[in-house]
Amino acid sequence: MSQTTNLVLGMMGNEGSQLSGLEIDEKIVEVTDGWTLHSGTVCASHNTNVNVFISDVFVGSGGNAAILERAAKNLMLYRHPCILKFISSWKKSGRIHLATEEAKPLASVISSLIPLQICIGLHSVLKALVFLHETALCSHNNVCCAAIYVSTDGTWKLGGLEHLCLFTDLTTSYLEGTRARRYEKAIPPEEDSLKSSNYTISHPTSIDQYGFGVFAEEMLCNKFDSDVPALEEFLGICKKHLQNLEPSLRPKLASLLDHVCFKHKFIKIHSFLVELPLKTEVEKNNFFRSLMDELTGFPENLVAMQLGALLLSRMVLLDATAQEILLPCVLGPKQNMENRGNVGLFSLTTYRDYVVPRLLQMFCVRDAQIRLLLLAHFSSFCHSFTEDQLRTLVLPELLVGIKDTNEQLVSVTLHALADLIPLLGASAVIGGKRAKLFTDGRPKQACHNGPYNLRTPKSHSKVLPTPAPAPVVDTDGNSFAADLPERPSPDGGEDHMPTSHDETESWPDWDVPDNTVDTLVDFDAAGPSRIQDCSKVAAPSTMQELPDISQLDIRNSVSSLKGEDEFDFFQDMEPVILKTCTLQIDEQGAGSSDAIEKSGKHIFNVNYTSYDGEEGWGDDLEEWGDVNST
Template identity: 40%
Template structure:
């Protein structure tokens, strides 16, 4: 478990053992079962894709079989990513034996045990070593189909359902396909899934791929529900690798860091090219984007700081006085930098703070009246 490094596999942090108990410490997650009723079909679709990626990684790259894929072995991280856990029965293909399967049979999820194992048959051939995971996944995917039905993409759902039942739940283990065959399934061509997957892999994309993606993604983001963008995409969109990309900073970040005044749902009905189209209204921006901005202000990178300062006047009024008080010393660091552009932008930002924090805090309390008010009073 320590050596498995994949964004969709539960991250191991520590192992603790005392005389009575053993503890495995992982990243903070919650069981999928406790959240499934609260997730949208689009989020479930993206989560399912993450599970497929993790299992393809285990089977194809690690020659490892999970042996217990089911709803209780899938978890959800704080950023919405689904994580494959329940790794206690995981073994390398070469280490799985009939004896091991028989010994653990009563401990694993019974509904996902393959027909051949139920019949006491075991074939050690590496060609079909993935077949137990394929069947278990088929049972898990079938369980999720009822949650995917509201997608409205009838043809995509029907095709996916057919593949699951005819291929992954096939009683013949030799006919069950490998997981990588599902990665290009039409079900996962949804804008949200494709955007999320690109952002997760942005570090390995070519400059041309990133240019094409960032030049078209803003309109796609605008078509998604505000809450989906806020809860699932704000964090990856404000990652270091996105903020360092010039195309992203010019074509995407202005729409994200410019909140829309008004209540949820008050955005313009249509995305208008060559204009700023705020992706989030102020209430949602305050809740989901402001905390991310606060964290990014701790980063000592001139380019990233200037990206935040470029839009500072658009969102600073959404920060609480407490947040601004904590942020202020970080902001002032820009005045001591040798980059003149950064200094100039910082001075503009400091000016924006005066009406929000007061001149005594921003400039200092020792001020005197130097200018007099010469405007005639109207009687």
């Protein structure tokens, strides 16, 4: 086993060091001579989709498994935003496993791409090759469609690094040994004339230059678009200059980055978002302040498909300028942003197709800052999810948030749960058994008009006859209301008694004074006027007075002065206490018959003459007299 193979195996983990919670789909996405591509999901902390490359059984340095080993080593060493991202690698059951970011082979999506998207992809591949040539000082040696993958955000990623080597190791013998597994059309013609010797290639970048020229020609064949400037000119450079038979005459790939074809505004925006970690704060600030105006000039489907995921990347979400200016328009669809005075970037249909899947992935991320940002705009996009998405994906993640020790996170999570109640119902959000613990204390008639619906106060003048107007005087508007003390509502009976909904109306006292006039005062019509003369009785109305149940209301009760001919039913009930009259007997006529006869006649007569003496009753009479006086 060679030294390179030992180094690769040393960097790879054993069977116990594979990704925790990784589930590999048995369905094969792509098959090559050295490995098969599968989709995988990491379920440890949050669901993350990955690519899993699985080699054949390892039999030695010359076998197919060694090819995937070299690819894993190079992906781990050479990191760039436009190179397929390495996640992990391990050996299990004699097979090499390589896990990378989720991406699709370019061959599976190229037919659905427009020329502008292809130019964006070619620009990304160019930047990756320039990085390898000028920074890493190595050559890819197999630039072709099979080596390119398209990530979930639409970015083309350079893969297939199994044939990569340093410039110092790029010899004729190395190229001859790897030629059988390389793309035949991307092999420059000078390799046919190379002898089997071990000398170094004089122009090491020429191999990738030729390969990129062939690759660009295949991608842009018969695809021209007026929206991309000088596209035909760029294609001519790829054919005539990059595929020049003389290696020394092929232009450097870095010079192509400045071509007019890649100066398209949309391509520059995409490139800036991809390379955002490399930009300064001033550059990012200026970029995000003008980004919204520039994006509105492109079709929203193109923006959503090509830039949707980049606009919701972690670097964008955590940028202060983007949070202030860009994200309010990205996180809410158009129809919901019109009410706030802002214009959403995507319509509801486009939003659901491209943004909602990304948001569902973001809810699985246990990052406090990301979650706080999502919940701050939750009311703007929560209606864009389906009921099943809210119930099975969003709600469980929100319920996790209320158990966190971050009080701010718990607070905004509770607000988000409140937004879900109109969409899912309280039973689904809160759970458990519920009971009706509160009642509606409003009158029944008010309940039919809906909550918070105040009715216009009704006047009783239509039911009761209008009395003759009493003379009034102008006075202060608040003086009359001040004389009527406010009375709290009695407990019970509110649901069955007609009430007035005029909040400014004051109720009279319970005790009606004796000198109340026999007229109804319309407070709404009289306003702040006072009653000048309460002793006068209003003239009787000529209109026939009809009985009305509202007269039984204590608020409408009227006290009238007693008429002269009114019979007093309580007159005899007043106590009358008089002094007891005594019978006087003449003491001198004891022996006379006339006196006896006279005394016999008047023995039972009652003398009604008042007696002013103080004998007999004494002080008791005085006490009764006091009672009578009361």
